[in-house]
Amino acid sequence: MSVTQEQSEWFAGAFESLVSSVSLAILGKEETIRLVIASMLSEGHVLLEDYPGTGKTVLAKALANTLEGTNSRIQFTPDLLPSDVTGVTIYNQSTNKFEFHKGPIFASVVLADEINRASPKTQSALLEVMEEGVVTVDGESYPVGKPFMVIATQNPVEQAGTYKLPEAQLDRFLIKTSLGYPDRATAVDLLLDSANRSRAAQISPIIGGPSLLAMSQLASAVHVDRSVMEYITDIVHATRAHKDIALGSSMRGGLALARMIKTWALAHGRTYATPDDVHQLAVPVLAHRLIVDAESEFAGVKAEDVVAGILVELPVPAYRAA
Structure with missing residues (x-):
């Protein structure tokens, strides 16, 4: 099934409505909001890494409030157990049966706040559900349903x-991005509106689960020329062969980039993806999947700079719409 121009215009309009809604809570950060929403429509998860007080949690809450469906928040702490996330099986004496009590992971949008403060055992409880949308407890599998998205936050300090x-x-997250501090004009606007302490709570749902799934299915049908897919493959291979990288991107990284450029193209009203889409998305999709060599890291090399350098070095394929 190919995407028509009429469908692409509908998608772009709905996408802009989502961006405008979330922007009511997060001022001056439309590009980051677009990345997060595109990730959601690509059926992926988001890792927000930034300094305290930049609006990571507000962004996650605003996105959750924009959607009709359930949402939950998990505050990750060192004493959090895997069962506190996934749920637990409890024996019911009245029925003489074991019953499964669902945890907060069973929601449309799950905010995993300060995810790096929980133990590796608890973090690993998310591995299966983020990849397959299924929670396995005591040998029984329980689907979390669709749509399903995890937005995790962590601080690069402390x-x-x-x-x-x-x-x-990290490989389970479709993108890793940050908000950063607001510019001067936005900061002044926030100070003038300082009495409003819950901006995300004022956002009302504007799209339901079925419409969200329809948008995701439409995005998966966007045309991508073989030359663009070869370009993505060359980028992924280049990360593995780079002198400053100890571990390059997995195939999951290439698949994630292929999914994202389809959504990104449709969000801009196009029925086809281009190499420019790859350029705009390669860093947020691939950089967090790389491990920089210890000596290179000590010398100040960053994964984001490596991916950006690869994009400069590799020849861009000639564009063909079909």
């Missing part, structure tokens, strides 16, 4: 008492 996310966990 690392004492935290547990770094393992590579297998």
Whole structure:
């Protein structure tokens, strides 16, 4: 099934409505909001890493409030147990049966706040559900349903008492991005509206689960020329061969980038993806999947700079719409 121009215009309009709604709570950060919403429509998860007080939690709450459906918030702490996330089986004496009590992971949008403060054992409880949308407890599998999205936050400072996310966990996140501090004009507007302490709570749902799934299915049908897919493959391979990288992107990274460029193209009213889409999304999709060599990291090399350098070095394919 190919996407028509009429469908692409409908998608772009709905996408802009979502961006405008979330922007009521997060001022001056439309590009980051677009990335997060595109990730959601690509059926992916988001890792927000930034300094305290930049609006990570507000962004996650605003997105959850924009959707019709359930949402939950899990405050990750060192004493949090896997069962506190997934749920637990309890024996019911009145029925003489074991019953499964669902945890907060069973929601449309799950905010995993300060995810790096929980132990690796608890973090690993998210591995299966983020990849397959299923929770397995005591040999029984329970689907979390669709739509399903995890938005995790973590601070790059105050690392004492935290547990770094393992590579297998990072690979489950479709993108990693940040908000950063607001510009001067936005900061002044926020100060003038300082009496409003719950901006996200004022956002009302504007889209339901079925419409969200329809948008996701439409995005998956966007045309991508073989040359663009070859370009993505070359980028992924280049991360593995780079002199400053100890571990390059997995195939999951290439698949994630292919999914994101389809959604990104449709969000801009196009029925086809281009190499420009790859350029705009390669860093947030791939950088967090790379492990920089220890000596290179000590010298100041960052994964984001490596991906950006690869984009400069590799030849861009000639664009063909069909």
